Amino acid sequence: MIYSIEVNALSVYAGKTRLMGPISFNLSNGGTLVIMGETGAGKSLIAQAILGTLPNTLHAKGQITVNGRRVDQMRQSARRRMWGTVIATLPQEPWRALDPLMRAFRQVSEAHHYVGGKKRSLANADTAKAFETLGLTGAEKQLPNTLSGGMAQRVAFAAATAGNAPILLADEPTKGLDAERHTKVVELLAKVPKEGGTLIAITHDVSVTRRLAGEVIVLRDGALVEQGKAIDVLANPTSSYTQSLIDADPKNWPQSEKQSDLAEKRDVVLTVENLAVARSGKRLFEGFDLTLRAGERVALVGPSGIGKTTLLDAMAGLIKPEAGTVTRAQSQSRHTVQKLYQDPPAAFPARIALKHVLKDVARLHKTDWSSVLTTLEKLGIHPSLLDRKPDEVSGGELQRISIARALTVGPKVLLADEPTSRLDPITQRDTLNMLETMAAAENFAVVLVTHDRQIANKWADRTIILT
């Protein structure tokens, strides 16, 4: 049996400390390997070790054989020649992999031309074909910063696969994609082994593992937890950690209690009537109505690009609606509508210790510092973390700190813009559980924007679907 990738006792070290490994696996043509684990488990290190893109401070030990050649002993320049033609990679943050000054079509056709070695006309034809298959029609002339996350992902996919490399490494390919795109990207990836290629996918999403099947490796803190056929591992996990990863899949969440009798008991905190919003002159939707009551949990579901964020901005009073009204209950100050953001580090000033940020808000709203600390404690945040800067704490913790920051104001409505889509599944579940508890305790309404119908169904009192 000839393997396309053979990895034997691969470990990654920083100096003398082992960060990841040892792991071993073999894949032949048509094989799939899924590497699972949370952020910081060392999943990406495997991909980097195979590619030869480890940062200088790290080094790999063990044997890596690609198509019968020992790549770990090759010179860097020789390994580099394999990129795109033998091994292609779909990076984690696709918008960072794209040239910000080049239009989408050009980025892909260039890859066909230079990496795939095709003539310009053929490269253009193939690019057009790829754009059609990937549902990117109309985006040809767009610059990467005007593409939505999902579109950028697909442009990056089109560029990565342009060189026809038989081996594809996909690092968190579905991160931040809506349900439909999620399915499409997984289908795209599943095609790779079907057509005789080899796929290595890195993910923390159990549903991706289930769909791609093949082999699975579960990592935790760099150590191998479990390895085997995906079907077997998912059906009968031997480790409790694998089990907890499976439990964290929104499909397996327990159903939250639906509060159905709010209309009689609770006050209306926000009314939206006949709202229409537009972004850069384009009308996104109109005639949107919503009545929010204290303590209510509403999920807003819809594909990316539909204008969910813009709608939230209008509800928060950050932008002027095109038509219609957003009315707060009269007793409320304008600060009672607060927002949670998708990317927690981007929601805090980068160079300031978190303590100062929270203290600024507490001072302004005359909230007692000790009550802020109590809230933090309820959210499971140790006060010592507040001496750090935003990039020195984990995403889940930072999102909980931003919940605490919003609560300092005494909000009546919390607009959560995909607050957990960048978090690991276990953290995602914990964060949403806490949000639910807090909303009940402090009696504020939550509008949760999500692209995951499962989450909406399990978590919210009611779901509004935007189409």
Add this chain to the structure above:
Amino acid sequence: MTDQTPHLTHSEARSAKPRFGFAQLTGFALLAVLAIGALGGPSLIGQDPAKQSLLSTFESPSRSHLLGTDNLGRDMAARLLSGAQLSLSLALLSVITAGLPGTLLGVIAAWRGGWTDRLIGAFSDAVLALPGLLLVLMLAAISPGSWWALYAGISLTLWVEYFRYTRQRARVVLSEPAVEASRLLGLSPWVLLRRHLIPEIGPGLLTLAAFGAATAVTSVAALGFVSVGLRPPTAEWGVMMTELLPYWREAPFLILQPVLCLIVTVLALHLSVGGARRP
């Protein structure tokens, strides 16, 4: 919680690493020495930089003349100190008068956007079209050897740099979700400036300021050296170089002194901000 940042002890925590590197500390030390020299001036050593003594020209360093005397028997140390006073005060003044309005206009343009931004931007472009060197030459022709003419020529167009840098960076920072969050929380513009803007653009502005000061010092010396800037008998480093140039064979030690002063000043300014933006 599986998603916990490990609690590091204080000595391991990231913020505990030293703030300044060796090079930067050297820069600070040199700057401090220069600042003392410039503040004290010739009176530090109790000598008059203009007092000639034709009986004691080209003297070697001695107790009464620490760095010797020049071709007219003037005390070199006093003249160098007087030069430091001139160069550094001009550098400081030009940095302040260019940096403050430039930064302010930049923040205003980024904050207000729209017409304000376009108007200030157009004005700054118009100023840039004015060549600084030409301005110096023109002003020097109008009032030769005037310190103020020199200052105006060097710094009138300098604010555009600060304006462009601040506007560019501030636009990026102000459009971040973090700023939106702070606004929603009701934080005042002053807090937004202090927490978001200043920490982001401060280090870059300091670098601009230090490099601007170094450029101002060299400009003064260069203009003095080609007899466009200050005139003899003013004790200015560039002027001193011109005066001492004919005697470089007999007294190389003398002409080296203003040259070294200039090098050290520029080096000190560059070193002091060198590591400011290192992650």
